[in-house]
Amino acid sequence: MALVVGVDSSTQSTKVEMRDLDSGRLVSSASAPHPPTTPPRSEQDPAAWWAAFETALAQAESLASSAIGTVDIAAISVAGQQHGMVVLDDAGSVIRPAKLWNDTETAPDAGWLLKQLPGGGADWAAATGSVPVAAFTIAKLSWLHRSEPENWARVAKVLLPHDWLTGKLTGNLGDALTTDRGDASGTGYWSAATGEYCWDLLAIIDAERDWSTVVPTVLAPGASAGTWRGAVVAPGTGDNMAAALGLGLRSGDAVMSFGTSGTVYSVTSAPTADPSGAVAGFASADGRFLPLVCTLNAMKVTDAAARLLGVTATDLDELALATTLGAGGLTLLPYLDGERTPNRPKATGWLSGLRSDVSREQFARAAVEGVVCGLLDGLDALTMAAGAMDRVIMIGGGARSAAYRQTLADVCDLPVVIADADQAVAEGACVQAAATLEQVDASVIAARWGLGVTTPVERSEGATDDAGAAVRARYGALRDQTG
Numbered sequence: 226m227a228l229v230v231g232v233d234s235s236t237q238s239t240k241v242e243m244r245d246l247d248s249g250r251l252v253s254s255a256s257a258p259h260p261p262t263t264p265p266r267s268e269q270d271p272a273a274w275w276a277a278f279e280t281a282l283a284q285a286e287s288l289a290s291s292a293i294g295t296v297d298i299a300a301i302s303v304a305g306q307q308h309g310m311v312v313l314d315d316a317g318s319v320i321r322p323a324k325l326w327n328d329t330e331t332a333p334d335a336g337w338l339l340k341q342l343p344g345g346g347a348d349w350a351a352a353t354g355s356v357p358v359a360a361f362t363i364a365k366l367s368w369l370h371r372s373e374p375e376n377w378a379r380v381a382k383v384l385l386p387h388d389w390l391t392g393k394l395t396g397n398l399g400d401a402l403t404t405d406r407g408d409a410s411g412t413g414y415w416s417a418a419t420g421e422y423c424w425d426l427l428a429i430i431d432a433e434r435d436w437s438t439v440v441p442t443v444l445a446p447g448a449s450a451g452t453w454r455g456a457v458v459a460p461g462t463g464d465n466m467a468a469a470l471g472l473g474l475r476s477g478d479a480v481m482s483f484g485t486s487g488t489v490y491s492v493t494s495a496p497t498a499d500p501s502g503a504v505a506g507f508a509s510a511d512g513r514f515l516p517l518v519c520t521l522n523a524m525k526v527t528d529a530a531a532r533l534l535g536v537t538a539t540d541l542d543e544l545a546l547a548t549t550l551g552a553g554g555l556t557l558l559p560y561l562d563g564e565r566t567p568n569r570p571k572a573t574g575w576l577s578g579l580r581s582d583v584s585r586e587q588f589a590r591a592a593v594e595g596v597v598c599g600l601l602d603g604l605d606a607l608t609m610a611a612g613a614m615d616r617v618i619m620i621g622g623g624a625r626s627a628a629y630r631q632t633l634a635d636v637c638d639l640p641v642v643i644a645d646a647d648q649a650v651a652e653g654a655c656v657q658a659a660a661t662l663e664q665v666d667a668s669v670i671a672a673r674w675g676l677g678v679t680t681p682v683e684r685s686e687g688a689t690d691d692a693g694a695a696v697r698a699r700y701g702a703l704r705d706q707t708g
Contacts, residue, residue: 226293228252229662230285230301230456231654232278234390235464236262236269236325237485239277241285242651246299246659249674252292254648255284264521264562265329265570268322271311271389278390300658301394302459304467304650305387307411310365313382317398320376323386324365327486327521329563332359332570334367338413341429347500352426354410354417354498354506359570360519363413367430377431383439385412387461394458395451402441403450407466407515409443410508417508418496446512447661459661462510464650465490465517468620469509470667471646471653473677477615479607481600481633483623487523489603490515493611503566503606510657511667516611518566518603523596524622526559526574527629530592534585538626544589545628550635550685550692552587554578556699557595558707566603567708577703593628597636598700604637616640618679620649634682636693642679652676 227246232239240256257280260273289296308326313319324331335357342348346356357364362385370377384392385408392398409415414426420443427436444450444460451458462470465480465488472480474492482488490507497506497516509515531541560572576591608614617639623629624643634641646652656674660667671677 227297227299228289229655229658230298231651231658232301232303232390233464233467233648233650233654234274234278234303234305234386235650236306236327239274239281240648240651241278241281242648242655243285243289244652244655246662249655249670249676253285253288254651255281255288257281262325262327264327267325267328269325270322271319271386274386274390275393298454298456300457300459300662301453302654302658302661303387303390303394303461304464304654305385305390305408305461307385307408307463307465308360308362309386310362310369311384311386311389312369312376312380313384313398314379315381317382320379321373324368326360328365329359329570331364331368334371335359335361335364338364338367338429346502350498350500350502350506352416352423353413354496355413356500356502357413358502358565358568360565361411361413363426363430370430381439384441387463388441391450391458391461394453397451403444403460404441405444405460405462405510406446406508407462407510411463411505415443417506417514418498446510446667447664449661457658457662459657461654462657466507466510466515467653467657468649469515469653470511470656470671471649471651471676472618472620472644473668473671475677478618479604479614479616479639480618480620481604483523483596483600483619483621483626483629485523485525487520487596487600487603488517489600489607490517491607491611491614497610499606499610502568504610516607518606520599520603521563521565522559522561522599526557526561526596527592529561530589534589541589542626542628544586545593546631548584548586548590550632550688551696552590552594553583554580554699555583555587555591556703557591558700558703559592559595559599566606569708575703575707578699593632594636594696595700597629597632598697601637601697614639616642618642618644619682620644620646630682631685634684635688636696638690638693641682643682645678645680646676
């Protein structure tokens with residue numbers, strides 16, 4: 226049995242899945258943690274990602290061997306957290322810890338970059354499809370240039386997290402570095418619309434550097450990055466782009482991902498450019514486009530609420546569902562660690578409507594509703610940029626939470642479904658690995674594997690459009706009041 230391996234290297238951990246090449250059946254999976262990070266400075270040593278990969282791979286191989294005997298890996302793909310900055314010296318060694326996407330120390334640099342083009346956000350959106358924010362790699366490069374001149378002088382290569390892991394697999398951490406169009410589109414210096422690097426934008430940071438020698442080659446969908454242990458190494462991609470492959474995403478589907486942070490995205494046949502910066506005009510991993518809205522605060526908010534109440538996540542779910550929609554008028558603005566959408570890197574959370582008869586149940590419900598409303602704001606922005614959506618597909622940890630599922634179904638005015646994909650990112654990496662091996666479009670693999678199965682979430686009895694609108698209206702008023 227030939228296997229493909231999909232790797233999901235996220236902020237928190239590395240997950241490895243092994244799937245049967247022909248059927249897509251999951252043979253084994255394992256994960257290993259990464260060191261924790263806390264904004265505003267969120268950094269990790271890339272060596273920790275590789276150590277986690279090796280640990281998870283060994284566990285997955287052992288499980289696969291027990292299940293099927295000989296483990297024959299034919300192809301592998303790495304999906305990684307987007308935007309992070311990995312810098313290498315002339316010897317291919319990592320110069321400093323990687324700055325991650327949720328590092329907000331770079332917010333002043335994003336603001337400075339915005340002012341360097343005459344038309345501000347409109348010019349940036351026209352050039353790259355996106356407006357620079359603290360998360361983007363270009364803001365991190367500006368920060369490094371400004372804050373650590375000695376390290377800046379040593380920089381020979383700039384990579385994204387998945388690029389570095391792919392290079393470790395292939396042994397290419399020198400002149401043969403590669404990336405893919407999906408992850409490249411999140412740097413702030415590569416255009417999804419033109420498929421080219423924007424050298425003039427990189428020159429804003431350092432006009433004397435030959436940037437063509439610094440950035441990796443962008444591989445086309447299906448191109449191989451090299452080999453690893455005799456297996457084909459696919460281009461890899463960003464985590465959200467891989468999830469789109471794992472979900473078999475089609476036009477009109479809006480994905481709402483509830484993890485530590487949150488994302489809302491879709492796939493389109495044409496590039497998008499939102500001058501407000503709310504929607505990032507990314508590319509997909511399969512040749513299409515992937516407009517995306519990202520929030521810094523999703524399930525970390527309910528994790529904090531559970532900690533404050535002294536309960537488990539399961540207990541918090543039960544508390545939230547034990548009271549009615551609207552949390553008795555209690556509203557939580559969930560910008561606990563700053564926010565990316567809207568762009569408020571120094572924001573904090575706000576609680577409104579607090580009364581002397583407030584209950585634990587209401588507080589739990591308000592935390593869930595705050596996260597859901599924040600992502601629904603993202604859905605509104607996505608719709609404005611990419612057109613009307615037909616349904617919302619829930620993925621991530623929130624899709625396993627009864628409180629999140631029910632609250633979204635009760636407040637959202639579109640049908641809500643849950644994807645039958647427990648680890649969409651790792652599964653999508655497996656899809657890309659198989660497609661690269663067989664030199665076919667990813668949609669061929671998705672169809673053969675039967676991807677795209679969903680389960681609908683029904684509204685609560687008595688939930689109405691008016692009740693959901695009232696929850697969103699209170700949230701919007703608090704958001705605008707504290708802006």
